[in-house]
Amino acid sequence: AQKVTQAQTEISVVEKEDVTLDCVYETRDTTYYLFWYKQPPSGELVFLIRRNSFDEQNEISGRYSWNFQKSTSSFNFTITASQVVDSAVYFCALSEAGSGGSNYKLTFGKGTLLTVNP
Amino acid sequence: DAGITQSPRYKITETGRQVTLMCHQTWSHSYMFWYRQDLGHGLRLIYYSAAADITDKGEVPDGYVVSRSKTENFPLTLESATRSQTSVYFCASQRLAITGELFFGEGSRLTVL
Numbered sequence: 001a002q003k004v005t006q007a008q009t010e011i012s013v014v015e016k017e018d019v020t021l022d023c024v025y026e027t028r029d030t031t032y033y034l035f036w037y038k039q040p041p042s043g044e045l046v047f048l049i050r051r052n053s054f055d056e057q058n059e060i061s062g063r064y065s066w067n068f069q070k071s072t073s074s075f076n077f078t079i080t081a082s083q084v085v086d087s088a089v090y091f092c093a094l095s096e097a098g099s100g101g102s103n104y105k106l107t108f109g110k111g112t113l114l115t116v117n118p
Numbered sequence: 119d120a121g122i123t124q125s126p127r128y129k130i131t132e133t134g135r136q137v138t139l140m141c142h143q144t145w146s147h148s149y150m151f152w153y154r155q156d157l158g159h160g161l162r163l164i165y166y167s168a169a170a171d172i173t174d175k176g177e178v179p180d181g182y183v184v185s186r187s188k189t190e191n192f193p194l195t196l197e198s199a200t201r202s203q204t205s206v207y208f209c210a211s212q213r214l215a216i217t218g219e220l221f222f223g224e225g226s227r228l229t230v231l
Contacts, residue, residue, distance in 0.1 A: 006160075037220075045161075045208065045222040091160060105176065106220065108153075110160035 002027045004094050006109035013082055014117050021077040021112045023092030029053075034068065034075040035093040035106065045091070051075065082116045089113050121145075124209050124223035132231050137196045139226045141209030149212040150192040151176075151220065152184065154205040161208065167192055199230045 003026040013019045025034065036048040049059060051068050059066045063080045079086050093106040122143040131137050141150065152164040163176030165184040173184050181203060183195045196203055206227050210220040 035219075043206075043225050045210075045220070047219045047221075050219060093161075105151075105163060105166060107163075107177075108161040110158065 002029075002032075002094050002096050002107045004092050004107055004109035006090075006092055006112050008112045009110070010113045010115070012115045012117065015084060016081050017116075018078060018080050019082050019114065019116075021079075021090050021092075021114065023075045023077065023109060025073050025075065025092070025094045027073075027094060027096055029096040031096075033095040035095070036066065036075075036077050037091045037093060037108075038088045039091065039111070040085075040088040048077075079114075082114075084116050084118055087114060087116045122209060122211050122221055122223045124207075124226045126226060127224065128227050130229045130231065131199050133200060134198050137199050137228065139194045139196075139207055139209075139228070141192045141194070141223060143190055143192075143209075143211045143221075145211060145213065145221070146189055147211035147213045147221070148189070149214075150186065151210045151212070152182070152192070152194045153208045153210065154178065155208060155225070156205050164194065164207075196228075199228075201230050204228060204230045 005024045032053045034051045038046045038048055049066055056068050065078045067076045089111045091111045092109040095106050125140045148169050151166045153161045155161050162178050164178055164182050165176055167173045167186045170186050170189050173186055186192050206225045208225050209223040212220050
C-alpha cells in the first residue's frame with residue numbers, strides 16, 4: 001500500500017528565511033506521481049506541482065523548488081526567502097500508476113503547517 | 119463562474135439524521151472525488167467517480183453513499199450521521215486520469231452533535 005509521511009507537523013520561521021518541508025513516500029510501483037498542494041488559511045486546496053517517477057530533475061518555480069530523490073524516496077519542498085503569504089498547510093501526495101484504472105487516486109500526507117512570521 | 123462549488127458550506131446536524139453535501143462542477147471533468155479532512159489525518163478519500171454512473175470506494179467509505187447521475191454533480195450522503203463524521207469535506211474534480219491535478223471546492227464544514 002502506498003503511504004506518504006510528512007514528519008514535520010508544524011514549522012515556524014521568520015520572514016526571509018529559507019524553509020524546507022520534508023516528504024517521504026512508500027510505494028511498490030515503479031511508476032508513480034508525486035504532488036504538493038497548498039492550503040492557505042482561507043481553506044481551499046491549491047495544486048502546486050506534479051512529478052512522475054521517471055523524472056528526477058529538480059524543479060524551480062520562483063521562490064519554490066522541489067528536490068526529488070528516488071534513492072531516499074523523498075520529495076522535499078523548499079521555499080526560499082519565505083514571506084508571510086506562504087503561511088499555509090502544505091500537503092505532499094502520491095498516486096500510483098497501477099493497473100485497474102486507479103492511478104488517479106491520491107494518497108495525501110498529514111500535512112505540515114508552515115507559519116511565516118513578519 | 120466556472121469552477122467547482124460545494125453546498126452547504128456549513129452544516130450542523132444531529133446524530134442519526136441524513137445529510138447530503140452537494141458538489142457541482144462546470145468543467146465537465148470526468149473524475150470527481152470526495153475527501154474528508156481531519157486534524158492528524160490529513161485528507162482521506164471517501165469515494166470517487168470516473169464518470170457518470172461509475173463510482174467506487176476510497177479509503178474511508180463506511181457510512182457514506184454517493185451517486186453520479188450527471189457528469190457535473192457528485193453528491194455525498196451521510197445516511198445516519200455520527201459524531202465521528204464531524205469533519206471538513208472537500209469535493210474535487212480532475213479532467214483526465216493520471217494528471218493528479220485536482221481542483222478542489224471550498225469545503226463543507228459539517229458538525230454532528
